[in-house]
Amino acid sequence: MKKLLRLPVNRYVDYGLFLVLALFPLSGSLFYTQLIEKYLVFLIFAYSLDILWGYAGLMNLGHAVLFGLGGYVMALSLSARGGIPDFMANGGVTQMPGWLQVLSNPAAAVLAGILLPALLAGLLGRFLFYSRVGGVFFAVITLALAQVFNLFIQSQQTYTGGFNGIGGLPGLSLFGNELTLTQGYYFVFCVVVLAYVFCRCLMGSRFGLVLRGIRENETRLEFLGCDQARFKTAVFAVSGALAGLAGVLYAPVNGMIAPNDVGMEFSTAVIVWLAIGGRGNLTGAAVGAMLVNVLGNALSENFGVFWQLLLGAVIVAVVFFVPDGIVGALIRAARGRKAGKAVESRG
Amino acid sequence: MKKRLCILLTCTMLLFGLMAGCGGRQDTAASKPIKIGVLYSLSGVTSVSEKQLYDGTKLAIEEINRNGGINGRKIETVFADYASDPARAADKARKLVLDDKVTAIIGTCSSSARKAVKPVVERYRSLLIYPQSYEGQEQSKNIVYVGCIPNQQAEIFVNWLLKNAGKKFFLIGCDFVYPKVENKLAKTYLQKGGGSVVGEEYVPYGSTDFSSVLNKIKTSDPDLIYSELTGDSNVAFYKQYSAYGLKAPIASLTTNETVLKSIGISAAKNSYICVDYFKNVKNPVNRKFVETYAQKIRDGTEPTYAVMGGYNGALFLAGALKKAKNPEDTQQVIAAFRGLKIDSPSGTISIDGGNNHTNLYCRIGKVDEKGEINVIYESKNPIAPKP
CATH class of the missing domain: 3.40.50.2300 (Response regulator)
Known part of the structure; x- marks a missing residue:
């Protein structure tokens, strides 16, 4: 009990959120369960950015590229199940390309959907961090990457479905059996919890400590003999793998993927989630992702055309009044109390 | 210790607040009007086109209700804005079908949005009236295509x-x-x-x-x-x-x-x-329509083929609802679309019996x-x- 009480305040929020999410399907609403299932996928995506931006201080403005890469790989795999997909046939492809045959194996697709984004992130990191590109320049390059990737997807109509995206995908299945909505929900939920545990372990390790060191003072760390580029590249690759995993789940959960999901718009969205929730503690990522999406949905149902304006106003207000995010503010408040208590007991 | 508990309680409350936010709203008891979903983006990149589709649909439904509705029952619309985001279009379609229990949805503009909604209406055996012209190469039992194809x-x-x-x-x-x-x-x-x-x-x-x-x-x-x-x-x-x-x-x-x-x-x-x-098509139905449009939509725009798509879609839907024995049974409504004919400002047009697309005039x-x-x-x- 004492150990539980000594936990930092944000861990209560984590566990509380997981509890609510675990019980959610009991509400019985088909529509909302499906919606929250999608937001669960977003949690993984938010975690993946948090270890990169929150812990290592690397703001990736094109994070959705990594997500989208995983998503498109999975979507291609799913759409190739019944032979050559429509969009390829329309583009004049008459024979299934070899790489697609490989991808049509679900295990290969999952693997590729995780490894390709990791590889892309690793390569980018290798070139950027070793040539000392950092800070705002890193952000700008990733922003450009998002735009390039989006245009690439749109222009390769024959292989990506172009502007229309790839739709009509079958839902989640495990070892060849299609899962029901509730089963699918809990499957995604388990993956989220695993991703959370993975991130916590990783960030609690010495690796995580070095990352925080890089965020706080890169130069000092370098003087201590730490090869910061290697650590940054590594965390970028791990973050890419997680984002890819989120994309892999997103394709079947959402039933489709379109260029909107891979470009600047979605990259900005995930930045906003973290800005709202708070960075560098995983809790903020989860709270931000859930809050912004649930709020966006509730507002759009109740305020018609103005919902985006209202959501924008809420976001601006949060960033203005609590710049380190909701969870950041919560942690600060709790620390303040603790400090106060310490003074009290001393006096 | 107490303060800890306080924080804990606040968090739980926050979370329950979150949950309440996602809770489904209760439907009022069996209401007389027939519910249909209207799904357009009035925000985002495609909002300019979709405003036209929306205006057309709105005009048609107002007109239908003014003229006595569907065999005496009014049409009630549930509007959803999907902000030009196909994934959100699918979410909203799901909400309209599962939560609001609409008989049919009229809406979406880009092919990407329609393709996102297609699996939803197919899975839940619902109906989408698609009002925009598009590239063809698609057919669905659960979609009626009102716009022209190549x-x-x-x-x-x-x-x-x-x-x-x-x-x-x-x-x-x-x-x-x-x-x-x-x-x-x-x-x-x-x-x-x-x-x-x-x-x-x-x-x-x-x-x-x-x-x-x-x-x-x-x-x-x-x-x-x-x-x-x-x-x-x-x-x-x-x-x-x-x-x-x-x-x-x-x-x-x-x-x-x-x-x-x-x-x-x-x-x-x-x-x-x-x-x-075109606005300048010459027939009495269109003359009246252009007048109504100028009276009702006071934003300086003129009726376009997109407005007409939204308008025709709603007229066809009303026709099918009238023809179906039980207008709340989507399957009967879908069946009623076959060969359905309407007198629209763009002429007398009808739904093709086989492919759920529309026989339309071609004008230059x-x-x-x-x-x-x-x-x-x-x-x-x-x-x-x-x-």
């Missing part, structure tokens, strides 16, 4: 242009499925009719810089430009094209009365447009010195859809 425009338009405007075509479009399908068709008709293609260019969706394309057009010296540019790209192209001093007329499959206003008369005059409906307009579109050709009968 075969209802291209053949007539290309042959007419060959006879009246010139033989050398330069094809241009935004880089997505619809323009590519249209241009592919245009090429086959050109080959048959003895025309030629001197250039073919695609620009990214939303692109507004045409300097390199204009250069290519100049060097290839076409008799006319055959265009499927949309949105901002379309407006920018007309303007830059005329500013560049090029004279060959532009023939478009996507321009309409509202777009013309943004382009301006000087850049748009003498260009050709081929769609299924030419923009005059005052910026008005004069209808210079009209097909004698509605053209059968071949998706």
Whole structure:
């Protein structure tokens, strides 16, 4: 009990959120369960950015590229199940390309959907961090990457479905059996919890400590003999793998993927989630992702055309009044109390 | 310790608040009106087109309700805005079907949004009325397509242009499925009719810089430009094209009365447009419609083929609801669409029995010195859809 009480305040929020999410399907609403299932996928995506931006201080403005890469790989795999997909046939492809045959194996697709984004992130990191590109320049390059990737997807109509995206995908299945909505929900939920545990372990390790060191003072760390580029590249690759995993789940959960999901718009969205929730503690990522999406949905149902304006106003207000995010503010408040208590007991 | 508990409690409350936010709203007891979903983006990149679809649908439903509704029952609409995001369109469609329990949904604009909604209406055996023209190549038991598809425009338009405007075509479009399908068709008709293609260019969706394309057009010296540019790209192209001093007329499959206003008369005059409906179509139903439109939609716009798509969609739906024994049984409503005929401002049109697309008129307009579109050709009968 004492150990539980000594936990930092944000861990209560984590566990509380997981509890609510675990019980959610009991509400019985088909529509909302499906919606929250999608937001669960977003949690993984938010975690993946948090270890990169929150812990290592690397703001990736094109994070959705990594997500989208995983998503498109999975979507291609799913759409190739019944032979050559429509969009390829329309583009004049008459024979299934070899790489697609490989991808049509679900295990290969999952693997590729995780490894390709990791590889892309690793390569980018290798070139950027070793040539000392950092800070705002890193952000700008990733922003450009998002735009390039989006245009690439749109222009390769024959292989990506172009502007229309790839739709009509079958839902989640495990070892060849299609899962029901509730089963699918809990499957995604388990993956989220695993991703959370993975991130916590990783960030609690010495690796995580070095990352925080890089965020706080890169130069000092370098003087201590730490090869910061290697650590940054590594965390970028791990973050890419997680984002890819989120994309892999997103394709079947959402039933489709379109260029909107891979470009600047979605990259900005995930930045906003973290800005709202708070960075560098995983809790903020989860709270931000859930809050912004649930709020966006509730507002759009109740305020018609103005919902985006209202959501924008809420976001601006949060960033203005609590710049380190909701969870950041919560942690600060709790620390303040603790400090106060310490003074009290001393006096 | 107490304070800890306090924090814990606040968190739980926050979370329950979150949960309450996602809780479904209760339906009121069996209500008399028939519920239909209206799914358009009034925000985001496609909002300009979708506002027109929305206005058309709104006008039609108001009119139907004013005239006694569906056998005495009013139509009640549940509106959802999906902000031009296909994934959100699917979410909203799911909500309309599962939560609001609507009989049918009328809406979506881009093919990507329709393709996102398609699996939803198929899975829950619901119905989508799709009001926009699109590239064809799709059929669904659960979607009724009210807008025109390439075969209802291209053949007539290309042959007419060959006879009246010139033989050398330069094809241009935004880089997505619809323009590519249209241009592919245009090429086959050109080959048959003895025309030629001197250039073919695609620009990214939303692109507004045409300097390199204009250069290519100049060097290839076409008799006319055959265009499927949309949105901002379309407006920018007309303007830059005329500013560049090029004279060959532009023939478009996507321009309409509202777009013309943004382009301006000087850049748009003498260009050709081929769609299924213009404001200047001459028949009594349309005369009345244009009047109503001017009274009800007071934002300076004019009825376009998109407005007509939204309008026709709602009229067809009302017709099917009237025909079905139980208008709340979606399957009966779907069946009622087969061969359904309506008197619309765009003429007497009907739903094809086999493919759920619509038999539509093909019309060609030419923009005059005052910026008005004069209808210079009209097909004698509605053209059968071949998706």
